Amino acid sequence: MSIFSSLFTRKKNKNKGKPTEEELFKQQDIPKQYYSQVEKNKKLLEELFKGTFDFKCEPIKIGGHKAYLTYLSTMTDKNELSNRVIQVATNHPTGISFNNMIEMRELYFPSVDFKVAENFHRVVWAVLNGEALIMVDGFNEALSLGIGLPEQRAISEPSTQTIIRGPKDGFVEGLPVNILLVRKRLKNPRLKFEIYQMGRDSKTNVALGYINDIANEDLLKEVRERLNKIDVGALLDSGNVEEFIVDKTITPFPLVYNTERPDSICGHLLEGKMAIFVDGSPFVLTVPTLFVDFFQASEDYYQPFIMSSFVRLVRYSSFMIALLFPSLYVAISTFHHELMPTQLLISVQAQREGVPFPAVIEIIIMELSFEVLREAGVRMPRVVGQTVSIVGALVIGQAAVEAGLVSNVLVIVVAFTAIASFVSPIYSFSIATRLLRFVVIFSAAFMGLYGVLLFLIIMVIHLVSLRSFGIPYLAPVAPFQPRNQDDVFVRVPIWLNKNRPSYLYPKSPVRSEENNQPSPPDQPVGGQK
Amino acid sequence: MKLKMALSILGCVIILTGCWDRIELNDVSIVTGLAVDEGENSKYRLTIEVVNASQFSKNQMGGEAAPALTFTLEGNTISELLHKMNIGITRRLIFSHTRVLYISEGIAKEGIIEFIDFLDRSGQFRNDFNIMITKGEKAEAFVKVTYPIQKVPSLKVHKQTQSFNREWGGDPGVRLTDFISALTSKGRNPVSATLVIKGDPKKGEKSENNMKTSVDTLVEMDGMAIFKDDRLIGYLTVDETRNYFWTQKLKTTSMSVPCSDDEKKPEDEKYMAVTVTETHNKLKVDFTNGKPVLKVKINGETRIEATQCLNDLTKIDTYKDFEEKINRYVAKDIQETIKKVQTEFGVDIFGFGDAFNRQHHKEYKKVENNWDEVFAQAEVEVDINLHLRRSGVRGKTFISEIPRE
């Protein structure tokens, strides 16, 4: 595509850059000045939050000072608030003086997360973030306390990536919980999380996680740069972030990996990748992403390596099947009859007798109806979901054949393709094959196997030209790196996999030096004589 | 925007140009057999046999119909005829699944080069069809004889030759490329298998033929035809064909070897049935006194399947004795066949010339152009070295244990 893009690109509108925090608040008509008279601030806030039922601004006394406690009642935990702030502030003896907010915090709320809001913008920000804000009369800064979160979905098994053996917890919608799930697994002081606020309206918290002594500096710089460039109205899911940070948007292949599984995120972090957590999304992104990542399920590492290697090969071949099977059927049955053995050809022809459509139309009808079924199955309320599958199986499968609209062979082809397309462990990747399948069917319908080959070559050229954060998308295969083949098509036992993938340029390339291959004891057990 | 433009250009290129070679399966007829006869008015009379695929589906529509259809046309070149066939039939023909090419005796005697070239040149025909010379009846009669198990006549013949070739070796196993390379080589002449119809060909056309347990009409293998260049000059019987095949690619066969070499007492003839399981054959041409001597050397393994002889098969001596008998028997057979070809036809169908070329290139160059004459006069030596390895799951035969009165 990019050949033509040079012809047709319009002049890029000059990037003025992302607006600063000040500009952003200016646009929304919010003043910056924070006054040392609390009443004034209170008035400003009340005006700003007029019509917000859950906005609370309650007078309290702290150490004899007049103060206001401001918060959004729906975003704070009532119990926490009363236990840790209100009771503490009111029960404390008066007369203990403090000079600034930090001192005050040390005296009254020693174990609570805090921030000092030195201007009005920060004050507003803190309130919106669900923090409890304390404005004390006579000070020209306020204290915001991060206290408990409102109720959240409990941690449950991830719904998109189920496994048989391995940890069954999945990310939820809250950022702190998600970070906790990763921290629990990697107790490493060098595991860092950087926080970013993004979105003009949503002000979503985005965390960039990495392990400092593994992740490559330059890569990290690149990721930070891209994250800083994001200027968007609202971030509702990590998918929004993904579209801002990919290297190339016109491609069916996902250039950013997403997962609901904390263990898989840990694995990626340990390889030297970075994870991007977005508040409000159970899907966590990792970058840079490679083609092979989409064929590695985390369960591979929990099952015996021979089995998981085999399963991995099955995955690769089912990717090819999902992509090519229908088009091969079209190509062979309309162009290359000689490729089928005689008996098979006769029986296929016998079944196609009386089918009124050409093979392409036939297969497109079936594929489309399958796509419709699939989409309906996802969107439908669970209760009626059953109906869809029954209708689908009966109408599309049986009845269409009986009515002579499609042939039996074709139903097998479509069904097998559909099943094969579900094998990929990451959903966003199987979408790519769904789309490309139609392209390749058309190509086969016009040019037979030659068309399929052309398509394959173009697809590989495209794949090869892709990069994710500067790392070639097909990395350990092309460019070929013999040392990194231990976890691509097959998986070697974990004790053999000593090096981190070098295409990520990790700071410390070695996982473990020692040879810890298991072996039977030298002496017979049980003192055999 | 740019993507749309790019896509639309690509789309235009593809759609404007369309698709040329597309044929839906519903629009083709699979040709499985071709039969060539002499035409009455023009040079050739061509009969094709196409599969009626709807007869092979589980839920047949429109009741019983013949499993295959034939259609006949006359003309001067085969290729034109093939394209003209739609004068009478509905669908386009595809030839990539052609299994058998039947050539009638008459055509074969006049020379078949002229249409073999078409088959060789065309990308559609494969190299996996049999070339068959039809004896007796016209070639077109052969594509009409049905058979209950394999309903398409040509598929039946193809399968038949394959199994016959593997089981016994009465089919020379000639394919198009073999035929052509034998034609072009000076040191070898082509051969091909022959067929006859047993029974009344008219009855064989009807599907009632398939209802009986013993079918009225049957197509049978009948040895092979010998060509001089591209003209048919004679036939060998099925047994001689096997002997011919011994010198070529024979892998397995079985035969009945008489227990005693004494031919004078035919009334108490006793045989042992011997199966050859593995052979390796080599042709050689040596010089003695300036004259080429044709040598056939065959190594292999055999086993005894049944025996009417009384010899004790647990003894080494018996094995040795039998081995010698088998070798002598085979050698005699092959020798006779080669002699027959030398004297009756005088053409080298065995490929001795090619072997000569490989072994003594310079001497061969001198006689290359009249090799067939040299071949006809040459001496033949057959060296058979078949080993008898085992004799089934029993040692002594029970026949020797039966108490005789």
Place this chain on the structure above:
Amino acid sequence: MKNILVEKLSLWQLFILIFIFEIGNAAVVSTGNDANQDAWIAIGLAMVFGMGLALMYYFMLSRLPGKNLFEIFQFCFGKWMGGLLTLLYILYFLYIASRVLRDFCELIVSFIFEETPIEFIAITMVIVIVYMLYLGLEVMGRTSEVFMPYFFSFIIIIGIAVFISGEMEFENLFPILGDGFKPVLKAVFPQLLTFPFGELIAFTMIIPYTSKFKKAKKITLLAVMASGIMLIYNAVLQITTLGVDMRARSNFPLLSSAREISLLEFIERVDLVVVFIVMFGIIIKVSVFFYGALKGLELISNRPYRMYVVPIGAIIAFISVKISDNFAEHIEEGLIVVPLFMHVPFQLLLPLMILPVLLWKTRKSKEGRK
């Protein structure tokens, strides 16, 4: 990390490119027919000479490291004379690229799509090639890395499959050197030496862009040897399966040999696998020549070569069809005219003429530096 985005080929990629380039269409059209059953000996001999040629080209490049052939011309003969030579070479490269493309189109049109116009095949192929070259040399290297395993294993597997199918007759290889060395030499000079081995001249445009120029010599020689061995394997496969006569008569002997495969009554008629091999080989071969020409244009006009990819691609498609009216002309031109008037001067004579000038000039400059 910063080096990632620079256009460089790794040594392994260079190896693969040369390997595929050499086998490319040479595996498909019948080569060395003059030598009859000794074609494989002729190929082996040509391989040795080809390695010598490769050494010479490398030697030229190594006198001025980092510069490609056209830059060497300019260095030796100044801007105008060098520019003229460059133009001649551009025409040569484009002509050969079109010729190679035509080879493939003929194969497709005569074997698979008998009714499809050859123009269509040519244009679609060029679209792929243009797309690849537009994305750059690196993409070409990596694409071939992806396809290399298939390319390699398919050629090997064809041989094994034919062997198992029992269609191979090793007797066809005898008598070895029955007519002496004469026919072999006749096959080597000039046909086999110039095609495929002499065509390595196109790599003088690529070798300077490898990441480790010093090791490129070894890799080039190794690749030429590997591809030579592969071609020998190929020739043996064809001769044993088809026989000498049949091979000589086949327009595309590898395809004809693959037709003989029949395994398990199911794996048969796999000639399309061969088409795949050829197709990828052709794409690489055309691309390498094309790239050479583009680099020349870049040098002449001082514009990035990507600007020329699409227009010149259109020319290649055009010329590849117009190059000859019919198959006979294509073959006759390829066997008689092109080796004599194009290959020999551009692969042998001109480089040999340039070599002394280059040596003299570089010696002077080196002394001057001292």
Place this chain on the structure above:
Amino acid sequence: MVTFLFTFILMASIGVITMFDLYLYEETLLSILDANIFFEKGTSQWMLYVNLLFGFFYGMVVDYRFRKSKKSSKSS
């Protein structure tokens, strides 16, 4: 520049194939040139000419854009 080189190389390559045709066919120069430059109806060679036209226009557009960007870079 791109357009110029495009036309030049097209001419030159037609020249090359014409030369070879002359060598092989022993026909007049004009008839060969005619066959090499134009096409007969009934063949699908029109595709090639569409293709060439596309290449030509592509070259023009590239040239135009290149010149414009050069100017703008100079002025700024």
